[in-house]
Amino acid sequence: MAYRPDKCLLPSILKERRLSARELSFLTGISETAISDYSHNRRQMTLSTAKTIAEALEIPIDDLYTWKQSSSKMG
Structure with a gap:
């Protein structure tokens, strides 16, 4: 089962x-415009952007979004 980001929880x-x-x-160092777009x-954030934001907020990266299961197979 694969997962995909759903709703951004930044707000x-x-x-x-x-x-x-x-x-x-x-x-x-991420622009306000980009942060607004994510919010x-x-x-959707790239993995590196999500990691940067999560580190700045001192939270797990998974906490930035709600997640949905996808029936498509990855890999």
Whole structure:
């Protein structure tokens, strides 16, 4: 069974931590526009971007999204 990212959880994480997209941008070097796009599910993060954000927020990378099972096989 494969998994795929579903809904980005950045908005709730940032709200909980009282951080703005601007502050996250400063911490990570990722543009505010990109962070907004991820937050509004207009784009999905690359693995390296997700790792960068997760490290900056000190959370597991899996916590950035809800996940859906996909019936397609990977590999």
